[in-house]
Amino acid sequence: MARGTVERYLHELDEELQDLPSSRRRELLEEIREHIGSALDRAPSHEEAEIRNVLERIGDPAEIAEEARERFGIQRAKPGLRETLALVLLPVGGVIVPVLGWLVGALLLLSSRVWTAKEKAIGVLLLPGGLLPAAGMGLAADRTCSSIEVNGVVTRQICSGGIDPVAAWAILAVLVAVPIWTTWFLASRMRRRS
């Protein structure tokens, strides 16, 4: 549990330091890790409260990052047109211009300095194509299913694809929900940094 608190703190600091060149980032992280180690050596009980005191004296990761940016004259990456375009193109770009639209969105996301590597991986890999797979599935379902109408009222749907309509709807729901969630996730992380 104790180790977890320290690791969480260092992880948060690492994320905050992302605007710094990687060598500076590593160096600072290493020194603060040593500092925590030394502080805990002097407070041998290693209880959770003690660890929290040590981390409190070191200070808020955002504050340390702010100081580091100031010392090295680095501008904080601010969300701009690139980020807005990425957030639009990732979900719907692939539907407007199949595959290519999404690809442009993915490249914008990857080249942005606002998101961390992990967030970028989620944005690109969780559902490549954005809403394109959902749109594709919708079209395919239209083609394979035929309705039987009696006096203008649909009484039965026959799907030749062999997929149970309930399962098809469930898959479709996931294919729609995942890109929307991903976009919301990236947007909320972005807002936190602006």
Place this chain on the structure above:
Amino acid sequence: MAVLREEERYAFDLVRDLAEMDGLVISEGTIYPMLARLRRDGLVETTWRESPTGPPRRYYRLSARGRKALREFRNEWSIFRDAVDGLITQEENDG
């Protein structure tokens, strides 16, 4: 830097002392970026020393350039201080 004038210091002790100094309200963590900047400017150096207990420790010390910069700053500071002292005593005399 004045804290490093006499001797090299163990990074942890140095940072603790700086954070506890009167008049300076800073957290320990924000001192490391300052030290990193001084090191990049060649004003301080770090070395590793074996520790009797635990892993090797990082020590900070002033470099030759750092010593020179500190001397210059102290000269400027004493001129500035004398000027301010002069102003204050003058005001006291006038008042």
